[in-house]
Amino acid sequence: MAQYKHLPIYRLTYELLQRVMRVTKEFPREYKFSLGQKIKDEVVELVVLIYKANSSEDKVKYINTLLERLQVVGLLLRLCHDLKIMPSKNYASIVEMVESLGRQAQGWKKSNSKSKPNR
Secondary structure (H helix, E strand, C coil): CCCHHHCHHHHHHHHHHHHHHHHHCCCCHHHHHHHHHHHHHHHHHHHHHHHHHHHCCCHHHHHHHHHHHHHHHHHHHHHHHHCCCCCHHHHHHHHHHHHHHHHHHHHHHHHHHHHCCCC
16 A cells, blocks of 8 residues: 555645635635535545545545545536636636646546456
8 A cells, every 4th residue: 555645636626725725715705614615525535535545455445535525626616616706827827726626536436346256
C-alpha cells in the first residue's frame, strides 16, 4: 500500500480543497453557509474516500463512491456559476481539477478491476 499522501489523486484533491476554501470565502452571505459549506464538506469527503480506497482491499467500492461524490461537486459548482456567485475564471479552473480527478479515479478503478476480475 502506497502512502496516500504521495498519490497524485490525493495531492490534486487536497489542492482542490484549498482552492474551494478560498473561493467559498468570497460567496455572498446567503450562500456561504449553505452552498459553500456543502461544497467544502463534499471535497473533504473526497479526501477521506481516497484514504479509505488506498487502505482497503476492496478499493473499487470506495472509488465508485468517490466518482459519485465528484458528480455532486460538479453539480454544486455549476450551480454556483449559474447563480453568478462564482466567477467564471475560478469556476473553469476548479472544474478542470474535478475533471482531472475523475479521470484519475477512473484509471485507478480500471487498474484495480483488472487485478480482481470477479469484482
